[in-house]
Amino acid sequence: MNALLRFLSVPAQVLSKVPGLGPVIRACSTSVGQKVVMAITGLSLCGFLIAHLAGNLQLFAGEQVFNDYAHKLHSLGPILAAAEIGLFATFAFHIGLAISTGAMNRVARGQSYAMKESKQGIFIIPGGAFSWMVVTGFVILAFLVVHIVDMKFKKGIGVDYTAALNAEKVADNEFQAVKAVLSHPLHALIYLIGLIALGIHLSHGVRSALQTLGLNHKNWNFILRWTGFLFAWAIAGGFISLIAWAFAHKS
């Protein structure tokens, strides 16, 4: 565990040597600073989710509209590539810090309790969504790998891409590709599990990120708590509706 922590602290140590970056990296390396970076990257990824869902909901508008959107997005070229690199970097920071703080927290406990009970009320999910952040995080990561193989590389196992990969067309028919993946039972199940994990992850993550950034006031807490919860399930539910749509329009 300590070796893992030493390994994970290497990027911070290297970055703090860069002239001008030192004080910022040191401020971000404390227990509070790491959580702040965690919160900012998490909320950034939420921003990506909004854009991604807004784009994908155009599936409901039909083949022409969605393919036009997809082609426009792909024609951005270097801008899209830069955005993708930024997205991967954000994921890397978020996941790296999750592992680093997780390891730090395990070391901080030392010997575990023979018996441990909570003084909080009953949760919808056993132990509360916050007990599942690492588990759901890794489920989402595994889902992402499947998702990128399915949609970007169009190599989803068992998926029939014939309608999507038309040799005569200049670009792939993304509408047919999405439909083919989402209407495949096994892939639909993987997506469903991934999205439920995402809903659980965000239902704690959004409120937690806002608290980490200092937002906690009795006038606002009710709204903040419900905004986090509703945002989480609106995002997850929005994506799940696309799976339902694919099954309804299965050819």
Add this chain to the structure above:
Amino acid sequence: MSSETLNLTLRVWRQPGPNTQGAFKEYRLNGVNTHMSFLEMLDVLNEQLIADGQEPVAFDHDCREGICGMCSLMINGQAHGPDKGTTTCQLHMRRFQNGQVITIEPWRAAAFPVVRDLVVDRSAFDRIIASGGYVSVNTGNAPDGNCIPVPGARQEVAMDAAACIGCGACVAACKNASAMLFVSAKVSQLAVLPQGHPERTSRVLGMVAQMDKEGFGSCTNTSECEAACPAEVSVAHIARLNREYLKAVAFADR
């Protein structure tokens, strides 16, 4: 209603010293008066142990009226036992059932090493306080009372934070063994008052640095600390600690 006396089985953590192996040991304790506090019950156990020629159980205690922060104990997996807003010394045996098995453990945190049995070394908290949890006051004549006006609502916030007795239940209950609630209370009680303003940035930076140095975990906002806190300090203070930290990092003079 529970009966007037209880017969209990106690599973107590016994550890002769800081670097020795510890283990649970079971004791039978009969005829426990339900009006006793939890610590008085342990006193009775120790008298029984001494009479049997055994080593008594070491545990921390002082005022026994819930304000000093010396008592601790993980009772059946709960810091200070099953009641909310209560220290172990204010917990009464009528909260337990006849024939119940009670597991008693010390606080578990790498920063709180076991000294002996149920006693842990909480001097990490003292070192955090020493790294910034103070105000500088000139010696000489005592200043006039109320010469610096403080609005009533501010006083209340400061007082809520100052309710922290430094017992360490937040660290014990937190799944990350994080001292964030303690540090946030100690930062907040001074940050909201004008008297605490001169050291405001150095305080939060110093205390967070010392907290990390002591090896406490980080905060995942589970609010388990707030639920376990006998002084019912709110996690809103943790949000203030985060704000103070961000402000200090972004705008500190040096």
